[in-house]
Amino acid sequence: MAEKNQGASLLHVEHLTKEFPVEAGVFASRMNKKRVHAVEDVSFDIYPGETFGLVGESGCGKSTTGRTIMRLTNPTSGKVVFDGKDVAKMNKKELKEMRRNMQFIFQDPYASLNPRMTIGEIVSEPLQIHNVMPDAKERLEYVRSLLDIVGLNPEHINRYPHEFSGGQRQRVGIARAFALKPKLIICDEPVSALDVSIQAQVLNLLSDLQKEYGTAYLFIAHDLSVVQHISDRVAVMYLGHMMENSDWKTLYDEPYHPYTQALLSAVPVPDPDVQRSRKRIILKGDPPSPIEPPAGCPFHTRCPIAQDVCASGEMPELREVKPGHFCACHFAAPNPIKGASVEL
Template identity: 85%
Template sequence: MADERTPLLSVQHLCKEFPVESGVFGKRFSKKSVHAVNDVSFDIYEGETFGLVGESGCGKSTTGRCIMHLTRPTSGTVLFEGKDVSKMSKKELKEMRRHMQFIFQDPYASLNPRMTIGEIVSEPLIIHNVMPDAKEREKYVRELLDVVGLNPEHINRYPHEFSGGQRQRVGIARAFALKPKLIICDEPVSALDVSIQAQVLNLLNDLQKEYGTAYLFIAHDLSVVQHISDNIGVMYLGNMMEYADWKALYDRPYHPYTQSLLSAVPVPDPDVQATRKRIVLAGDPPSPIDAPSGCCFHTRCPMACEKCSRERPELREVEPGHFCACHFAAPNPIKESSIEL
């Protein structure tokens, strides 16, 4: 049964190619393209979190940047509140970005070292002319710092005086300054210690409940995504392989790639962990410049056959609300005979 709600963000058949020229000593031999994002579609609804997972280099961050229009897509449509982002004027893009913000992966590189914490958090307010009065703005920034778990008295300190976790809290405060409807979180906890990761994830959950903000949460750690997401999409080599609500995806993965990823997630119970079998994929991910024909996963899939190398599987609905791009989509498709200990 299709969701009858209107999505806050609708990504339809999004593609992004980067041209690559090969050659030596100034001579060009060939011109190819990297298909960083290849026909990706999904929806995000108000107040919900969509988790986007996959290996490094699979196109997750490029997808986020294309949605924000920091990178111009090659083709496809991004609709934010029903409006096509690619057809917006500069003025409309600026207004759109007031309601769509970004939390970057690296808390060390994403903050200007020459600006104080107060200046960093208040910058979006100044750019969008939301709070012209300086005293009112400073009071609001202090309140924001308190909300994200920082000492408001540190408003005049510089980024180098804070730890990685504290800097990421500054980035979160900056993203929430305009009270946006959607925040794209690009691996916001991957550079942090595990204990700090939990604190930041709990903070994001609390802020979502308070402000009703939707998240696109990009990560490569499935256990992190499970903690925060309502729906999850799994990407591989620029393609969306599976897409479902988090419980259906974790309980009944239909794609062999999703099943192999889940087998690598540790379980906190040592007795259960001791009896689990790990699915080890053969080889390394292929180069995105020379992507395999047919199904992009067939070179590593233990179930692949000749059809997989010829025909690209369509992302189809295998259960209500559960989509999978596999010719042999079935619950936990890789059987024990194919699993290595």
């Protein structure tokens, strides 16, 4: 994958934290409210035209990170700077302008489209909300061209979402996201609900559109094999924390965090001989509750190489272990779980 221009970042996320209150019951004490620690002290940058992959198990805070960045939910603390402006400090007018340049592709192509609107109305809705192309005829022709670009028949512009397959519906969602030609699109697991054969088509479409429009992606997924094919850089999350962050090739070839290494060991490879010879890293137990996360490193309760220092003190600092490669582990090293193979 081509290197991107590492000038000024398009999106700067700094110490982003998001907590949600938990109601234990009708008579719960207001003084003792517990909180879900969904996102904890997450920092990263996305540069124009690149794809930044965000991966991890379900419930690790990936989608909450994306929604907080777009201010679909307000951050508890931290800073999100998009195109030089602090998102948290934006008023309604500024927020509307920001969302013209930052769009969202949702995970579920069945739930994210209004069943009472035709696909033409769905794709043209952002243009009307932001008062782009007020001329109805011009807008209609533009929507037809968008449908053609994403691989749909422009003649089907007056059909409803239920008349399309899941893959076709996701193409409608992609056309809607690209209608305003945004600078950044947050892709929240855009292919996880699709068949494997359709996933490849949608990923190729996203890559082609990126080349044509120069759009940057925040690509959220739990499937490392999917992220590998589209991302320039990849960050791994666990229980709301960012554990490792690097360019995709370095991360896949030489992971420094035991959690990343364990995730990679679970990625299937097409060669059956190689697959049989690989050692799978099986993590013990389940992820801890985000309501009461463990002290120290949140991964230490399942980590094969954890020691006393991991359970005490603060979360390990996300430090640079190699140029451009960051890891939050006291024992960061190439493939730290010895005797395990993660060749892809």
